[in-house]
Amino acid sequence: MSIRVSGVNKSFGDFAALTDIDLDLPSGQLTALLGPSGGGKSTLLRIIAGLELGDTGTVEIEGVDATRLPARKRNVGFVFQHYAAFRHMSVADNVGFGLRVRKRPKAEVRARTQEMLELVHLAQFADRLPAQLSGGQRQRMALARALAIEPSVLLLDEPFGALDAKVRKELRDWLRRLHDEVHVTTVFVTHDQEEALEVADRIVVINDGRVEQEGTPDELYDAPAGEFVMGFLGPVTTLAGHLVRPHDLEVETHTFPGAVAGEVARLTRVGFEVRLEVAVPEEPAPVLVTLTRADAARKELAEGTRVWVLPVPGASRVPVAGLAAARR
Amino acid sequence: MADRTPGRVRTVRQPSALRWPLRIAVVVYLVLLVVWPVAIVAVKTFERGTGAVLHALAQPEVVFAFELSAANAVWAVVINTVFGVGISLLLVRYEFPGRRALSALIDLPLSVSPVVVGLALLLVYSGRTGWFGPVLEGLGLQVIYAQPGMIMATAFVSLPLVIREVVPVLHEIGTEQEQAATSLGASPLQTFLRITLPAIRWALLYGVVLTLARSLGEFGAVNVVSGGVAMRTQTATLLVQERYNQFGADSTTAAYAASFVLALLAIVALVVVSSLRPKEHDR
Amino acid sequence: MTTAVTPALAGAAEGGDDLPSPGRAPSGRRRLTTLTRGSGLGLGIAMLWFSLLVLVPLIAIVVQSTAGGWSAYASALTSPQTLAALRLTVGQAVLVTAVDVVTGTAIAWVLVRDSFVGKRVLEVVIDVPFALPTIVAGLVLLSLYGAGSPLGLHWANTSHAVTLAFLFVTLPFVVRTVEPVLLEIEPEVEEAAASLGAGRFTVFRLVILPSLVPAITSGAALAFARAISEYGSLVLLSGNLPYRTEVASVRILSFIEGDHLTEAAAVASLLLAVALVVIVGLELVSRRVARHG
Numbered sequence: 001m002s003i004r005v006s007g008v009n010k011s012f013g014d015f016a017a018l019t020d021i022d023l024d025l026p027s028g029q030l031t032a033l034l035g036p037s038g039g040g041k042s043t044l045l046r047i048i049a050g051l052e053l054g055d056t057g058t059v060e061i062e063g064v065d066a067t068r069l070p071a072r073k074r075n076v077g078f079v080f081q082h083y084a085a086f087r088h089m090s091v092a093d094n095v096g097f098g099l100r101v102r103k104r105p106k107a108e109v110r111a112r113t114q115e116m117l118e119l120v121h122l123a124q125f126a127d128r129l130p131a132q133l134s135g136g137q138r139q140r141m142a143l144a145r146a147l148a149i150e151p152s153v154l155l156l157d158e159p160f161g162a163l164d165a166k167v168r169k170e171l172r173d174w175l176r177r178l179h180d181e182v183h184v185t186t187v188f189v190t191h192d193q194e195e196a197l198e199v200a201d202r203i204v205v206i207n208d209g210r211v212e213q214e215g216t217p218d219e220l221y222d223a224p225a226g227e228f229v230m231g232f233l234g235p236v237t238t239l240a241g242h243l244v245r246p247h248d249l250e251v252e253t254h255t256f257p258g259a260v261a262g263e264v265a266r267l268t269r270v271g272f273e274v275r276l277e278v279a280v281p282e283e284p285a286p287v288l289v290t291l292t293r294a295d296a297a298r299k300e301l302a303e304g305t306r307v308w309v310l311p312v313p314g315a316s317r318v319p320v321a322g323l324a325a326a327r328r
Numbered sequence: 329m330a331d332r333t334p335g336r337v338r339t340v341r342q343p344s345a346l347r348w349p350l351r352i353a354v355v356v357y358l359v360l361l362v363v364w365p366v367a368i369v370a371v372k373t374f375e376r377g378t379g380a381v382l383h384a385l386a387q388p389e390v391v392f393a394f395e396l397s398a399a400n401a402v403w404a405v406v407i408n409t410v411f412g413v414g415i416s417l418l419l420v421r422y423e424f425p426g427r428r429a430l431s432a433l434i435d436l437p438l439s440v441s442p443v444v445v446g447l448a449l450l451l452v453y454s455g456r457t458g459w460f461g462p463v464l465e466g467l468g469l470q471v472i473y474a475q476p477g478m479i480m481a482t483a484f485v486s487l488p489l490v491i492r493e494v495v496p497v498l499h500e501i502g503t504e505q506e507q508a509a510t511s512l513g514a515s516p517l518q519t520f521l522r523i524t525l526p527a528i529r530w531a532l533l534y535g536v537v538l539t540l541a542r543s544l545g546e547f548g549a550v551n552v553v554s555g556g557v558a559m560r561t562q563t564a565t566l567l568v569q570e571r572y573n574q575f576g577a578d579s580t581t582a583a584y585a586a587s588f589v590l591a592l593l594a595i596v597a598l599v600v601v602s603s604l605r606p607k608e609h610d611r
Numbered sequence: 612m613t614t615a616v617t618p619a620l621a622g623a624a625e626g627g628d629d630l631p632s633p634g635r636a637p638s639g640r641r642r643l644t645t646l647t648r649g650s651g652l653g654l655g656i657a658m659l660w661f662s663l664l665v666l667v668p669l670i671a672i673v674v675q676s677t678a679g680g681w682s683a684y685a686s687a688l689t690s691p692q693t694l695a696a697l698r699l700t701v702g703q704a705v706l707v708t709a710v711d712v713v714t715g716t717a718i719a720w721v722l723v724r725d726s727f728v729g730k731r732v733l734e735v736v737i738d739v740p741f742a743l744p745t746i747v748a749g750l751v752l753l754s755l756y757g758a759g760s761p762l763g764l765h766w767a768n769t770s771h772a773v774t775l776a777f778l779f780v781t782l783p784f785v786v787r788t789v790e791p792v793l794l795e796i797e798p799e800v801e802e803a804a805a806s807l808g809a810g811r812f813t814v815f816r817l818v819i820l821p822s823l824v825p826a827i828t829s830g831a832a833l834a835f836a837r838a839i840s841e842y843g844s845l846v847l848l849s850g851n852l853p854y855r856t857e858v859a860s861v862r863i864l865s866f867i868e869g870d871h872l873t874e875a876a877a878v879a880s881l882l883l884a885v886a887l888v889v890i891v892g893l894e895l896v897s898r899r900v901a902r903h904g
Contacts, residue, residue, distance in 0.1 A: 051802050071805045078806040084799035088821045097817070098807035131902070142803075149807055344811055347725065354721045355733070357714055360755075361779060362736050368754035368761070369747075415657050417650075424646050424654065430661075432894050437665065439833070439886035441840030442745075443860040444879040447867060448668030451675050451876065459671060484664055516649065538742075545744030548842040548860065552867060565746045565843070572750065572847055587747045594742035598735050 002027035002185040003048060003153060008057030010043055010209075017043045019209045021057070025202070030179045030186045032200035034193060036232070040209040041189045042157050048187065049155050050074045062152045077146030077184075079156040083138040085130035091141050092117065092126040098149035116144040119178070136167040143175075147182065156188035160195070172199055193233045197221065205229050222316050230318045237288035239280070239311065241320055246290040248315035251276065251307050253299055259308035262287065267303050269293065276301065278309060366591065373588040376581055384582040385589065389558045393567040393586070400475070400550075400563065401543035404482040408539050412490030413532070417524070419491075420498040437487045445484050446552025453477060453553075473555040478563065481549035486542040490535035497531040498524075534604050541597035545590065564590055672883060675876035687877035695854045696862040697881070699773065703858075704838035707777040711834045712827055715785025722786070723793040740782045745843025748779055752848055768850035773858060776844040781837050785830030792826040793819075825900045829893050836889040839882060 003025040010018040017040045025031050033041040046052040048059055050071035058067045066074050086094050096113040104112075117123040120140040122133075130138055139159055146154060159175075160168040176199045179186055190196055196203050197217045205212040205220065205228070213225040224230035227243055236243045239260065255261070262280035269275075274296035277286040289309060301307070311317060374381060384390065418424075419431055437445070453471035454461045464471060471477040505527070509519040525532075547565040554561040556570065564586055571583035646654060677684055687693065722734065740748065752775055754760075757767035766772050796819060804814045842860040849856040859878055866875035 049806060051806065071802065072808045072810060076806060078803065080799045080803060082799060084797060084803040086800060086818055097804065101807060101809045101813055145807065350717060350721055351725060351727065354718050358733060358736050361782065362739050365751040365755040366739065369751050372754060411657055411660055414653055418654050418657065422644055422646055422650055432890050435890055436886060439836035439840065439889055441842060441860045441882050443842050443863045444672065444882055447863060447875055447879050448672050450867070451671035451872065452668045457872070480664060487665065541742045545742065547744055547746045552864065565744050568746050568750065569846060583750070587750050590744050590747050594744070595739065598738050598742050602735055
C-alpha cells in the first residue's frame with residue numbers, strides 16, 4: 001500500500017472536519033477523493049501532505065511513518081487549486097525549484113527541468129513569467145514542478161477548479177494520460193463526480209468528515225452503499241421506497257408485470273436524451289425517467305400519455321431510509 | 329473552491345527559534361527610538377507641576393500660536409480636501425494627456441525638504457524680490473511673512489495626503505454604481521453627493537485627519553515664509569523653537585508644554601486613524 | 612504611490628490553452644472617459660492651483676539657482692562648507708536607509724506574522740514619527756540622547772545626532788511599504804515551497820524576500836528622500852555646527868537668512884533633483900511590479 005491513513009481525526013475549534021478516517025490507497029493508482037464542498041477531503045489531502053497535522057491517527061507513506069514529518073521531508077508533490085506559482089521566477093525556475101533546494105548540480109537541474117517542461121508541453125515558455133501564462137498553462141507548470149522532484153506521491157487539491165469548463169475537460173484527459181505514462185501514486189480532490197468517474201482508478205467518497213464508500217468507479221456507480229453515494233454520483237429518482245437511476249427505468253405505454261401506472265407530466269429533449277417527469281399517484285414527487293430520443297419516438301411518448309414504469313432487472317436500487325419505514 | 333474549512337490556520341509556519349529574538353529586537357528598537365524619549369518628554373513637561381504647565385499654556389503668545397496653527401491647519405485641510413477630491417476624480421475617471429505625469433508629481437511634496445518648500449514660495453511670492461509677490465502686494469495681498477504664505481506652505485506639504493487615500497478607493501469601487509445612478513436620472517452633482525462621496529467617506533476622513541496632523545506639525549516651511557513674529561506669525565511649532573532657545577525655567581516649561589500638546593494631538597490623530605483603518609476596508 | 616498598483620489581470624483568457632496572454636499585462640479594468648466640458652474646466656482650475664502652489668515655485672528654484680550662470684551654480688555647490696553639509700547629509704542618509712531596510716523589514720514581519728499582547732500599540736508607535744511635528748521630535752530625542760540623558764548618551768551636537776534624527780523620521784517608511792506585500796503573500800506559495808523540500812529560511816530567502824524587494828526598494832527610496840530633507844528635528848538636536856553637524860537643509864536656511872538666494876536655490880535644486888529621481892524611480896518600480904502580477 002502506498003498511502004495508509006489510520007484513525008485520523010481533525011477538528012477546527014468546534015467543527016469536526018474529519019472523523020475516524022481509515023484509508024489504504026494503492027500504489028501507482030489514480031485515486032479521487034470525491035465529495036461536496038466542506039466535506040473534509042481537502043483537509044485529508046493536506047494531512048497526507050503534511051501541510052496540516054491530524055489531531056489523532058497516523059499517516060504512512062510508502063511504508064514509512066510520516067505522521068510527525070513536516071511537509072518538506074515527505075517527498076510529496078502538491079498541486080494547489082490556484083497554482084501557487086512563484087511569481088517572480090520564470091517557468092523554468094519554478095519547475096526546477098525543488099531540485100535547486102535539494103542542492104542538485106546545475107546540469108542535472110537543467111536537464112530534468114527540460115524533461116518536465118517537455119512532458120507538460122511548456123518547453124517554449126521556459127523563460128516566461130507565470131503571469132504571462134494562461135490558467136491552464138500555469139497548472140501544467142505546477143504539475144511539472146511537483147513531478148520534477150520525483151515524489152513518491154502526487155497530491156492535487158481541486159486542480160482544475162479555477163479553470164473554465166473547456167480547459168478543465170482538456171486537462172482532465174491530459175492528467176489521465178500523464179498518469180498512464182508516469183505511474184506515480186496520485187490522489188486528487190474534486191467535488192465533480194463526472195471528473196472522478198472519468199479519470200480515477202479508485203474513488204473514495206467523503207462526506208461530512210467520514211468515508212462513505214470506496215471502490216472503483218463502476219462499483220460506486222452500480223453498487224452504491226447508500227443514499228448519499230448514489231445521489232452524489234449520478235442522477236436518482238424515487239420509486240416504491242427505493243432510489244433508482246432514471247435511465248434504469250423501463251417505460252411503456254401499456255401495462256406489464258410489476259409496473260406502476262402514471263402520466264407523463266413533462267417531457268424535455270436535451271441533446272440525445274429525452275427526460276420525462278411521470279406523475280405517479282403513490283409517489284409524492286414526480287418520477288424521473290431518461291431514455292433515448294429514438295426510444296421515446298418509437299413509443300410515441302408525449303405529455304399527457306399514460307405510461308407504466310418499472311426498474312429494469314439488475315438495476316441498482318438503494319432503499320430510502322425513513323420513506324421505507326413510513327410506507328409500512 | 330477548495331473546501332476552505334473554517335478556522336484554517338497556517339500550520340506550515342511552526343514556531344521558529346527566531347520568533348522571540350525578533351520580537352525582542354523590534355520592541356527594544358522601538359522603545360529606544362520612540363517610546364522612551366516620548367515618555368521622558370511627558371514626564372519633563374510636568375516636572376514643575378501641572379500648575380506650571382497650565383500657566384505656560386495660558387500665556388497670550390502661546391494661545392495665539394496655537395490658534396494660528398489651528399487656523400492654518402483648517403485652511404490647509406479645506407483647500408486640500410476640495411482640490412484633493414477633485415483631482416482624485418480626474419485622475420481615476422478620466423484620460424487626458426499628462427495624467428501619469430500629474431499623478432507622479434502629486435507625490436512630490438512628500439519628498440521635498442520643507443526648507444526647499446519655503447524657499448520656493450519665497451522666490452515666487454516675496455513682496456520684494458518674488459515673481460508675483462510685488463504685484464500681489466500692490467493689490468493689497470501680502471503672502472510672505474503673513475498668513476496667506478503660511479497657509480500655502482502648510483497646504484503644499486500636506487497636499488498629497490487626501491489624494492493618496494481617496495484614489496485607491498475610487499479605483500476599487502469602479503464606475504458601475506455611478507453609471508447606475510446616471511441611468512436612473514441623477515445629475516452629476518447628485519451622483520457625486522449621493523453615490524461617490526458616501527463611498528469614499530472613510531478614506532476621505534482618514535486623509536483629512538492625516539492632513540490635519542501634518543499641518544499642525546509643520547515647521548520648516550513655515551519657518552522660512554513666516555518670519556515667526558510672536559502674536560503675528562508665530563505658530564505653535566515656531567514657538568517651541570523660540571522658547572527652547574531662551575533661558576529661564578518658564579521658557580523651558582512653555583517649550584515642553586507646547587510640545588506636549590502637539591505630541592498629544594498627533595497621537596490622538598494616530599489613534600483615530602488606526603481605528604478608522606478597518607472601517608476603510610469593509611465598505 | 613498615488614496610482615495604486617493595479618493588479619495585472621491573471622493571465623488574460625483562461626479558455627484556450629494554446630493562447631498565451633500577451634507579454635505585457637494590461638493596466639487594469641479602467642473605464643476611462645475623455646474630458647467633458649465640466650471636467651475639463653475642473654481640471655483647468657485644479658492645474659492652475661497646482662501650478663501656483665507647487666509647480667511654479669519649484670521651477671523658480673531651478674531658475675534662481677542658475678541665475679548667476681553655471682559657474683556660480685558650481686561654486687555654490689562646491690564651497691567647502693556646503694560640500695561638508697552635502698557629504699554629511701548624503702552619507703548619513705545612505706547609512707540610515709541601509710539600517711531601515713533591515714529594521715523596517717523585521718518590524719513589518721513581526722507586525723504581520725506574529726501576534727502578541729500589545730501589538731496594536733506597536734502599530735501606533737511606528738506611525739508616531741509620521742505625525743509628530745519635527746521640532747517636537749528634536750525635543751523628544753534630546754530627552755534621551757542629549758544632556759541629562761538617563762542612558763548617559765550625550766549625542767547632541769555630534770554627528771550621531773544626525774543619524775538619530777534620520778532614523779527617527781524614516782522609521783515608518785520601509786515598514787509601511789513592506790507590510791501590505793507581506794499580507795498579500797498567499798500561504799499556498801509558501802506551502803508549495805515547503806512541499807518541494809525547502810526549509811523555513813530557504814522559503815524566506817528564495818520565495819518571500821524576492822517578492823518583497825520592490826516594496827523594500829520603494830520604502831528605501833522614500834526613506835532616503837525623507838532623510839536628506841529633514842530639518843526640524845536637527846534644529847535643536849544637532850546644533851547645526853558648520854562642517855560638523857550641519858545638514859543640507861540647514862545650509863539652505865542660512866543662505867536664505869543671509870539673503871544669498873541664488874546659493875540657497877542651488878543647494879535646493881540638488882535636493883529637488885534627488886526627490887524627482889526618487890519619484891520617477893518609484894513609478895518605474897510600480898509598473899514593473901504590475902507586470903509581474
